[in-house]
Amino acid sequence: MKKKTTIYDIAKELNITAATVSRALNDNPRISAETKKLVLEAATRLNYKQNRVAQALKSGKSKNVGVVLPYINRNFFSSVIRGIEEELNPKGYYVIISQTHEKENKEIDIVQNLLDAQVDGIIISVSRQTNSNKHFNQVLAKNVPLIFFDRKKEIPGTSSVTLDDFNGAYRATKHLLEQGCRKVAHMTIDLSLLIYQNRLGGYKKALAEYGIEFNPEYVIALQSEITAGKDAAKKLMELPEPPDAIFSATDLGALGAIQHLKEVGMNIPEDFCVVGFSNEPFTQFMELPISSVDQNPVLMGKTAAKVFLEQIDSEGVKIEKNVVLDPTLEIRTSSQKK
Amino acid sequence: MKKKTTIYDIAKELNITAATVSRALNDNPRISAETKKLVLEAATRLNYKQNRVAQALKSGKSKNVGVVLPYINRNFFSSVIRGIEEELNPKGYYVIISQTHEKENKEIDIVQNLLDAQVDGIIISVSRQTNSNKHFNQVLAKNVPLIFFDRKKEIPGTSSVTLDDFNGAYRATKHLLEQGCRKVAHMTIDLSLLIYQNRLGGYKKALAEYGIEFNPEYVIALQSEITAGKDAAKKLMELPEPPDAIFSATDLGALGAIQHLKEVGMNIPEDFCVVGFSNEPFTQFMELPISSVDQNPVLMGKTAAKVFLEQIDSEGVKIEKNVVLDPTLEIRTSSQKK
DNA sequence: TAATTTTATGCAATCGATTACCCAATATTA
DNA sequence: TAATATTGGGTAATCGATTGCATAAAATTA
Numbered sequence: 011m012k013k014k015t016t017i018y019d020i021a022k023e024l025n026i027t028a029a030t031v032s033r034a035l036n037d038n039p040r041i042s043a044e045t046k047k048l049v050l051e052a053a054t055r056l057n058y059k060q061n062r063v064a065q066a067l068k069s070g071k072s073k074n075v076g077v078v079l080p081y082i083n084r085n086f087f088s089s090v091i092r093g094i095e096e097e098l099n100p101k102g103y104y105v106i107i108s109q110t111h112e113k114e115n116k117e118i119d120i121v122q123n124l125l126d127a128q129v130d131g132i133i134i135s136v137s138r139q140t141n142s143n144k145h146f147n148q149v150l151a152k153n154v155p156l157i158f159f160d161r162k163k164e165i166p167g168t169s170s171v172t173l174d175d176f177n178g179a180y181r182a183t184k185h186l187l188e189q190g191c192r193k194v195a196h197m198t199i200d201l202s203l204l205i206y207q208n209r210l211g212g213y214k215k216a217l218a219e220y221g222i223e224f225n226p227e228y229v230i231a232l233q234s235e236i237t238a239g240k241d242a243a244k245k246l247m248e249l250p251e252p253p254d255a256i257f258s259a260t261d262l263g264a265l266g267a268i269q270h271l272k273e274v275g276m277n278i279p280e281d282f283c284v285v286g287f288s289n290e291p292f293t294q295f296m297e298l299p300i301s302s303v304d305q306n307p308v309l310m311g312k313t314a315a316k317v318f319l320e321q322i323d324s325e326g327v328k329i330e331k332n333v334v335l336d337p338t339l340e341i342r343t344s345s346q347k348k
Numbered sequence: 349m350k351k352k353t354t355i356y357d358i359a360k361e362l363n364i365t366a367a368t369v370s371r372a373l374n375d376n377p378r379i380s381a382e383t384k385k386l387v388l389e390a391a392t393r394l395n396y397k398q399n400r401v402a403q404a405l406k407s408g409k410s411k412n413v414g415v416v417l418p419y420i421n422r423n424f425f426s427s428v429i430r431g432i433e434e435e436l437n438p439k440g441y442y443v444i445i446s447q448t449h450e451k452e453n454k455e456i457d458i459v460q461n462l463l464d465a466q467v468d469g470i471i472i473s474v475s476r477q478t479n480s481n482k483h484f485n486q487v488l489a490k491n492v493p494l495i496f497f498d499r500k501k502e503i504p505g506t507s508s509v510t511l512d513d514f515n516g517a518y519r520a521t522k523h524l525l526e527q528g529c530r531k532v533a534h535m536t537i538d539l540s541l542l543i544y545q546n547r548l549g550g551y552k553k554a555l556a557e558y559g560i561e562f563n564p565e566y567v568i569a570l571q572s573e574i575t576a577g578k579d580a581a582k583k584l585m586e587l588p589e590p591p592d593a594i595f596s597a598t599d600l601g602a603l604g605a606i607q608h609l610k611e612v613g614m615n616i617p618e619d620f621c622v623v624g625f626s627n628e629p630f631t632q633f634m635e636l637p638i639s640s641v642d643q644n645p646v647l648m649g650k651t652a653a654k655v656f657l658e659q660i661d662s663e664g665v666k667i668e669k670n671v672v673l674d675p676t677l678e679i680r681t682s683s684q685k686k
Numbered sequence: 687t688a689a690t691t692t693t694a695t696g697c698a699a700t701c702g703a704t705t706a707c708c709c710a711a712t713a714t715t716a
Numbered sequence: 717t718a719a720t721a722t723t724g725g726g727t728a729a730t731c732g733a734t735t736g737c738a739t740a741a742a743a744t745t746a
Contacts, residue, residue: 059464064732066401067701083426126397292630402702405731
């Protein structure tokens with residue numbers, strides 16, 4: 011029906027060749043200012059739009075970037091996406107988002123598909139389940155920039171943008187200690203993942219600083235989230251010496267814990283303090299707003315995108331860049347005694 | 349570095365032409381079973397991957413679909429995306445997601461960009477701000493299928509998948525009346541949008557059915573969400589005859605209202621019942637779980653994707669399809685008396 | 687004025703896959 | 717057995733933009 015106008019149409023219109031049109035549109039210095047003006051005029055007059063697909067074929071660059079993450083309906087991840095798009099769209103890149111649902115085999119399929127679709131780069135937060143590095147090595151073998159965010163793998167030739175989880179956890183725990191709590195428990199998810207190891211590390215450091223001995227009974231790894239948080243809290247409260255505070259590595263875990271604590275009649279924050287991690291929006295709306303460590307996700311997305319762009323621009327020279335962002339502790343009612 | 353293998357490599361390998369390879373890979377009946385087998389073997393041996401960009405150029409189909417929506421970090425929208433991807437990825441389509449942040453000019457830019465990127469279709473939930481139809485007509489002029497979901501525009505030549513908002517609101521309000529509430533207020537957002545008009549309509553129908561006169565003072569349009577919900581509730585409770593229930597067209601509005609009501613000492617659900625709309629996950633986690641109308645977003649996404657596929661398959665014949673999905677009322681503590 | 691640059695543009699191949707059209711070899715039919 | 721049909725596959729153009737190489741015209745230099 012409506013044929014799109016191509017550079018050939020413009021060429022015919024002006025009695026020049028497509029090559030000249032192409033050069034004029036790309037502001038090639040070999041083309042006279044006069045011709046350029048004519049071409050540009052004709053282009054707007056004929057409503058010319060460059061064919062990105064043809065450019066992609068010629069250049070081998072699709073101008074698409076794959077973003078791979080567990081779920082997009084977590085505030086953290088969707089905010090990261092927002093940061094990535096804000097940085098990449100103005101540069102003419104499109105973002106293809108895929109969700110792994112925390113499954114390794116889904117992640118492998120997705121990466122494969124993205125490579126087949128010849129994305130110019132992959133920005134990924136690995137699934138909890140992922141053990142293999144094979145798919146990542148395939149990415150590297152194809153010379154496609156690979157940037158990890160939040161959850162990374164230590165693979166030479168890749169870059170990463172992560173949060174200083176250690177420091178975030180340290181601050182959260184220290185804050186609980188400053189509130190006077192002395193028996194601080196820690197709820198985590200999966201200690202095979204670096205981020206959770208680091209959160210545990212920061213927790214330990216704060217304890218050590220206050221001369222408190224680390225008690226392994228106070229560390230519980232949850233399976234799922236909210237109900238598991240309740241269960242974990244229950245378990246903790248049934249210890250001979252129950253804790254007086256919880257630093258949870260997730261907000262949903264913190265929420266579950268709070269629900270259990272209220273059920274058993276605990277006063278928060280008077281008797282018991284809780285801090286979560288991620289600063290999910292719901293932490294603010296709760297009747298009892300929950301303190302949480304903010305991960306600055308938009309900045310993380312922007313930074314990951316910038317690293318990708320650097321990688322692209324560095325033609326051949328392989329850049330390996332690891333950026334660590336600083337988290338912020340949002341103190342709310344769940345941990346503010348006074 | 350690593351050259352990707354093309355059909356020419358396979359052709360050379362087998363001493364045949366690329367045309368034959370192409371036909372063999374596409375299972376063309378003109379190619380003998382023997383040759384097909386050889387080609388397929390060589391393809392896997394050489395690790396051949398079809399070049400989607402080249403195919404796109406030749407066919408004029410990019411195999412990309414644009415999805416445009418206000419925000420991806422709303423559970424409703426991210427679930428719709430999930431539905432779309434589940435339906436489209438197996439068919440070889442990729443989904444490009446863009447957020448309008450409820451801004452009309454952003455929406456116009458995005459649609460323009462998607463057309464430039466030659467997507468094969470656009471699935472969109474229009475921004476609250478959007479008045480113009482110009483960008484939509486551009487889509488139609490390029491013969492690109494345009495499918496609205498949730499928030500639609502009445503434009504000939506387009507399809508839509510929406511929720512029966514009227515019925516959802518009707519059920520929610522009826523449920524409140526069944527609980528014995530007789531002074532049911534309604535909080536809405538923007539009555540220039542069809543979905544909110546319909547929710548108001550369903551609300552009115554339920555009232556009428558119970559012989560209750562519609563009271564315009566009981567309908568409040570909020571600007572933003574949660575704090576506005578509190579304010580609106582305050583205003584309602586200061587009326588000479590305050591309501592005894594609220595049906596809110598948003599969950600955040602319902603949450604804000606509940607917060608205010610608790611502050612002023614109301615007992616929910618004994619003295620006052622509240623129902624929201626969207627069934628955002630937080631409605632379940634709350635200490636006081638909030639009743640809400642579920643929009644079945646995954647199904648909505650799947651349906652929109654299916655409509656797109658029908659449109660694509662129908663070669664030339666323009667399909668105009670309007671699907672209306674049925675919502676479900678999730679009754680929770682906030683409105684369950686007894 | 688002749689020789690040499692410079693400037694501005696054309697020519698044609700290329701990226702990888704698809705497909706209309708053509709043709710040789712074999713199979714079928716009269 | 718000659719004529720026709722079928723099978724299997726090759727040739728070359730095409731999608732739209734880019735770019736190395738070539739070249740005519742204009743400008744500069746000797």
